[in-house]
Amino acid sequence: MAPRACTPCQAGYFLSKMCTSSSDTVCRLCADNFFNPNVGFSKTCNRCSPCKRNEHIDKPCTPISDVVCKCEKQNHIYDKFKPCQACPKGTVVINNKCANETSFFTTRQPTTNNNSQVHSKVIALSIGLGVIAIVVSIIVALCCYYSRRRRRHLPPIDDAPSEANEVETNEKLHIKAPRSPPKENVYSAIPLNVKDDKRICSHQLPFSLVHELGGLLAASHSKNYKHLADKLGYKYSFIKRLESSEDPVEALLDDYVTGENPTKEQLYSSLLAIGRPDAAKVVMDEL
Secondary structure, three states: OOOOOOOOEOOOEEEEEOOOOOOOOEEEEOOOOEEOOOOEOOOOOEEOOOOOOOEEEEEOOEOOEOOEEEEOOOOEEEEOOEEEEEOOOOEEEEOOEEEEHHHHHHHHHHHHHHHHHHHHHHHHHHHHHHHHHHHHHHHHHHHHHHHHHHHHHOOOOOOOOOHHHHHHHHHHOOOOOOOOOOOOOOOOOOOHHHOOOOEOOOOOOOHHHHHHHHHHOOOOOOOOHHHHHHHOOOOHHHHHHHHOOOOHHHHHHHHHHOOOOOEHHHHHHHHHHOOOHHHHHHHHHHO
């Protein structure tokens, strides 16, 4: 039984190494075609189930859920452990069960009434929101109108020094206006000799590189920044912190290039290893 202090693995992960007194639990992502729907300390992931004959995939397998199949022919009942079964003549499928046509229409009638009620409520709500928007627009227009009228009747202010007078006064007193410090560009271009040096020398990455990798390695892709972080050797706890950051790809790249001996070749080979040659090409082109 796992100690209470250990952090359990989330759904989609499996236990790689149990926590100790000096280190937390080490979890790994389930491989392709495997899933784990539970949170805990499971050491393996389940293999995704294949669809049987005369079935097609309704929902694909994900790291946290098994595949959902559906019968190819209509009026057939789906069973995960049995082949598709046809309903007798004169019956229809209701909630994956054979039922008489009369019961089909009786069960659908309340749904129609409910849909009508919902539709009426949506129309009433839309009309109410439209009226509120018109009233707010009229109030804002009236406020702007009266504000402009008040400004027209206000006397001009002569006591405020103009910008030209201030500059002339400074020139007479030989006072130089302070120069504002140049703004630091977080994504300034890397020196030109970076392509000749195998090591990444600066943590200030080009904006174009961070922007493109942010789109290519987003969490919506099947092979995303989590797989890259895992391939680069990051721990499970660090990958979980990335999920809560505003820009996880940028946070991962910043941490990597400021670490020990970051190289373009390692980043390139890691992207190829997780099956993302498109992102690897961006790294080779930008660095």
